[in-house]
Amino acid sequence: MKGIMNAAVFKDIGHMEIEKRPIPDCPADGVLIKIYACGICGSDVRNFHNGLKGGIRDQIMGHEIAGEVVETGEQAEVFHTGQRVALAPDVSCGSCWYCKRGLVNLCEHHKMLGTHYPGGYAQYIALPGEVLKRGFVELIPEGMSYEHAAFAETCSAVLACQERNQVSLGETVVIIGDGPVGCLHCEVARSRGAAQIIMIGRDKLDMAASFQPDLLLDGARCSEELVDEVRSRTGNRGADIVICAVPSVMVHQEALEMVRKRGRVVIYGGVPKHNEISSLNSNLIHYGEITLTGAFSYPASGLYDALSALENGHIHAEKYINAKVSLYDVVEGMDMITKGQALKVMIDPWLEP
Structure with a gap:
């Protein structure tokens, strides 16, 4: 052409x-x-x-x-x-x-x-x-708009992350981040049967509220207060899984203090190359037998799975x-x-x- x-x-x-x-x-x-x-x-x-x-x-x-x-x-x-x-x-x-x-x-x-x-x-x-x-x-599935189909790529990694980390029925999920990825984690966790979803954000709290997390916290509050809020909602046990969906190393230690023993902390997404080193309390990981893992991209079925989730109404691109x-x-x-x-x-x- x-x-x-x-x-x-x-x-x-x-x-x-x-x-x-x-x-x-x-x-x-x-x-x-x-x-x-x-x-x-x-x-x-x-x-x-x-x-x-x-x-x-x-x-x-x-x-x-x-x-x-x-x-x-x-x-x-x-x-x-x-x-x-x-x-x-x-x-x-x-x-x-x-x-x-x-x-x-x-x-x-x-x-x-x-x-x-x-x-x-x-x-x-x-x-x-x-x-x-x-x-x-x-x-692209019949009837799906180009805009919604383009959004499928963003959905792919979120779906793969929660599948690999087995977010499941009855769990308490903490999501740090109120951007599109954080909101997607909220919607996907709900569709997988999470019993309680706590979101922590900063600059998109009004938009994040439309996804109806059970608790929406302002991340500008001090770290101790945020950790206390999570623990008070979980019988002082901590969340089953904490997903760090912001491009910042500052929340990683926070996540360790919010998760229960034998819980999972997921570092989702990359951070700037000039600030990529975290400082973590390794004793929390050791004595609590906490699993700390990363999440990057998706398997060969990732984009197909995301288009199917959009087509079936498990994810609502228009939101x-x-x-x-x-x-x-x-x-x-x-x-x-x-x-x-x-x-x-x-x-x-x-x-x-």
Whole structure:
């Protein structure tokens, strides 16, 4: 397909430019997709201010993508023109120790759309065969909007986290963080049968309240008060699981003090590279036999599972998506997230500024 497209291009830290670029050629073994929606992820905001992995510059960011296949290569398999598809960023190598054991999210040679490949802050994206084979491309369920389908990527990791950590019937779950991920953890935990959900947030408390946690606490309060509140709601035992859904190391010790003996603390999501070291009371972990674990990305079924959860009404995308911007306003959309003015901002690449 010949022609010119608009793209928001990350040039350097804190610098994004709108460029006119040729519509990418369709790879012989791949597809060309016309993008109709791309979400702004919290990691995009962090990367915009801190830089992409490996110092990559002059790249089209964005990895929460939904669109339509408009061209297929002669050697392409599975997909055909006219199909609506949702994309997620991870591309595994298929041959390392982790990939051979099905742990594709832990791939030693992990790559991402929006970092190692051009991403979704554009009107078109070309996917080579290796992305089709070892990445995440799923058909959008009939009747689902492009915006809701693009939101599925955000849901994928939350679902995988709670499945691996077996959030289950009757448990008390503490979620530290009131952004879209924190709110998703609330909704997913409820659907899995959690008996009590306590959320701790700061700048999106009003929006988080709409997800009806059993207790919503202001994280600006002192740590001792927050820990006391959690323990008072659990017979002084502590929560069964605490999920740290904020990009900050400051809450990790707090979480250890909130969880019960034999409980689980999950560090969900990354933190800035310049502040990634936690200082934890190891005796709490030792004597309480607490499990401390991380949660990153999702298995090969992750995007499919998320689309199914959205289709079946276990997750309600309309409660999260509360702003839409054009490619020209991507930085303004990031600012809305930083300032707590929106849970999820969607980019419509065809929207005029």
